[in-house]
Amino acid sequence: MGDKAKVYIVDDDQDMRQSMQWLLESVNLPVYVYESAEQFLSGFNENRPGCLLLDVHMPGMGGLRLLEYLHTSHPYLPVVIFTGYGDVEMAVSALKVGAFDFIEKTATPQLILERVQHAMEVGKSLHVQAIERARCKQLLDQLSQREHEILLKMIQGQSSKSIAIELGLSERTVEKHRKNVMDKTQARSVAELVRLFYVQVEDKEIKT
Numbered sequence: 001m002g003d004k005a006k007v008y009i010v011d012d013d014q015d016m017r018q019s020m021q022w023l024l025e026s027v028n029l030p031v032y033v034y035e036s037a038e039q040f041l042s043g044f045n046e047n048r049p050g051c052l053l054l055d056v057h058m059p060g061m062g063g064l065r066l067l068e069y070l071h072t073s074h075p076y077l078p079v080v081i082f083t084g085y086g087d088v089e090m091a092v093s094a095l096k097v098g099a100f101d102f103i104e105k106t107a108t109p110q111l112i113l114e115r116v117q118h119a120m121e122v123g124k125s126l127h128v129q130a131i132e133r134a135r136c137k138q139l140l141d142q143l144s145q146r147e148h149e150i151l152l153k154m155i156q157g158q159s160s161k162s163i164a165i166e167l168g169l170s171e172r173t174v175e176k177h178r179k180n181v182m183d184k185t186q187a188r189s190v191a192e193l194v195r196l197f198y199v200q201v202e203d204k205e206i207k208t
Contacts, residue, residue, distance in 0.1 A: 005124055006048055007116060009033045010040045010066070011055035011082070016105065020053060020082075023109055024116060037061035046074055049127030051100070051119035056083040056090065064094065071098030076126040078119040136199045142184045150177040151185075155194045 007029050011017045017033045024031050034040040038060055040052075052070070056063035067079050078100035083090070091102040100122065101115050143151060153163045160178060164171040187193040 004030065004048065005120055005127075006050040007031045007120065008040060008044070008050060008052045010035075010037060010052065010058070010063070012036060012058040013055070016055075016084075020112075023112065027113060027117070029116070029120065037063065037066035040066070041069075044074075046077075049076075049124045051078040051080060051116065051123045053080050053082045053116060056081060056094070064097065067094060067099055068097045076123070076130045078123045078126070080115060080119050133199055136196045139185045139196065143181060147177055147181050147184070150174065151181050151193070151197065154178060154181065154190055155197055157190075 007024050009017055009020050009024075009031060011020070011033075012035050014035070017035065021031045021033055032043070034043065036058060054063050054067060063081065063083070067081070070077055070079060075098070079098065080101045080103060081091070081094040081099045082103050082105060084105040094102055100119055103112060103115055107115075140148070140151075149167070150163060153166070158166075160171050160174045163169070164174045167174070181187075182193070185193060185196055187196060
């Protein structure tokens, strides 16, 4: 995955896009600008960390619908709602559907920079976590149905003898499955296996 973080700006106001781009580039933040939600989605690189500065009032899909979509499909991208017509009700609505922050366009340049830079740091951290979750999922997906069954009992602390009795298998067969689980997941201990499993479980919970 690419590791160069970007600030994405989506706003149908050309002057606002340009002024925000100048402001953010003045502190050496790489910026991509889009005039609509649809244009952003067509050019968005989900493998690149960063954050999104998103206007609410736009033709077409609009900001809130884009926010809802990203919250489900790309939960690792912090979205900062940026509007000149914001009010408390809109802020609450945006936060409820996953906005990371809410800024009015009348905010001072310093405040905007602080909020965006904070969102960028969070975006980088989430990106690293996403890479690790993808790695864990890839490793666990290699397991057969029986090996996954054995895995669940291993992380519960059950011995090979206990697993063999419960599943009606020989202890030798269970030991072979345990070895396959450890080899395929590249885990060096049961504790590491537990961490790998729950990292993947957490990823599923984030996406639901």
